[in-house]
Amino acid sequence: MSRIVLVNPPFSYFPQAGRRSFNYARPPLGLAYLAASLQQKLGSSVEVRIIDCIAEKIGAADELEKILLAAAPDVVGFSVVTATRDIAGEMAVRLHTRLPNCRVVLGGPHITALPDEPAPGVDAIFVGEGEESLAEYVRRAVPEQRREPIDGCIQLLPGGEKLRGGECPFIDPLDRVPMPAIDLLPREAYLHSYPHRYRRFMTMLTSRGCPFGCRFCANEFLWKSQVRFFSVERVTEEIDRLAGRFGVDLVFIEDDTFLARPDRAVQIMRYIRDRQPGMKWICHTRADTITPELADEMAASRCVEVQIGAESGSAAVLRETNKKLELADIRRAFALLKKTQIRTWATFIVGNPGETPENVEETIRFAIEIDPTYSSFIMMLPFPGTRTYDLYRQKGFITAKSWSEYSWHGKPVFATDTLSHEQLVNLRRKAYRRFFLRPSKLLRTFVDVLRANSVREIWRAFWYWYSLAR
Secondary structure (H helix, E strand, O other): OEEEEEEEOOOOOOHHHOOHHHOOOOOOHHHHHHHHHHHHHHHHHEEEEEEEOOOOOOOOHHHHHHHHHHHOOOEEEEEOOHHHHHHHHHHHHHHHHHOOOOEEEEEOHHHHHOOOOOOOOOOEEEOOOOHHHHHHHHHHHOOOOOOOOOOOEEEEOHHHOEEEOOOOOOOOOHHHOOOOOHHHOOHHHOOOOOOOOOOOEEEEOOEEEOOOOOOOOOHHHHOOOOEEEOOHHHHHHHHHHHHHHHOOOEEEEOOOOHHHOHHHHHHHHHHHHHHOOOOEEEEEEOHHHOOHHHHHHHHHOOEEEEEEEEEOOOHHHHHHOOOOOOHHHHHHHHHHHHHHOOEEEEEEEEOOOOOOHHHHHHHHHHHHHHOOOEEEEEEOOOOOOOHHHHHHHHHOOEOOOOHHHOOOOOOOOEOOOOOOHHHHHHHHHHHHHHHHOOHHHHHHHHHHHHHOOOHHHHHHHHHHHHHHHO
């Protein structure tokens, strides 16, 4: 039997808070899908474990190393985003020395974007969707030590040689992917940060991909501007599983644009409304997908929060993002959702290409005008695989010395010819203060605090906002 450990490496969403215990943990569904696929394809020949360092408060390489050494795995797989590339690389070198017979593999969006980045101590990397290619690697390359190409996999051999497989096609139909093994996750550790009354929280996906090409987003590169959908039958089965087996009564549908196909979304909403009356739900979507009819359907099916990327309050900057969205679309969406009393969360980016201090001032005024329940003013992160990364690298704007500096709520990793480091930090601080320190918003926040179920959540949220606005 092969022992496989899949790791979500340590990462702090709010590094300036300075308190590891106040970190924000979101279920690593990617690892749960990988685990389920390994179990489905390899059965009793594998034993799979997931370590979610964020949820389990494993904050240092030494601590993680001790856990992995005690587990004595045959394969360790790290799911890598840009911010965790450095620590995943450090762990690979450590494990190569301490567990020489263990295979260390990397996958995730950062690896897919930069597959030829140096990776000492790593035995294989996976590009694109990994459910089928990882299972093939474990089946063919681990117990039998076979050296042969595997689609979607680059094997790093001694002496610097690389054994490249072919491109791994997208999984189609998507229903071939088994339901995520969330039973392997520390489910009690996952909480939604805002005060909706619920017993247990979990996330799910009903699709993969996004048809749009925003310059700041890697989806265009990762998913080739394609969207694939799980069937409605599969989605409703998963909803029943979450509610029945795991007691979930607040689910976050994390599709990039849940309302991309309105008729399909309405089928799912009505199923929740009629068949799972104890369940509430949250979603991401685009502002231009909200219609009066859909807003009413969402409210009727107990949608309690909608998160929308507004990106900028400057029409000129918004056009430059290639979001293909107008300020009027955003105004209309938030007005419609406000009528239904569904909470809203708008996300704005500080540091878009060509943005000036005056543009950020426009964004602050616009955020106050549309008045979402909550608002985030995140720092632009020029991720590998995005057109913004290519632009900022070409112009010499990127100042980060390591990937670990990448955090939406941390210090800026760049400075442009129109916005300095100091201006970026001060403008973000100003945005948070002007948006949240209004009497109406303070009152709403106070009411939300009273409605919250958890003192821990109240205290944690306080440190988040304090770290951002101070």
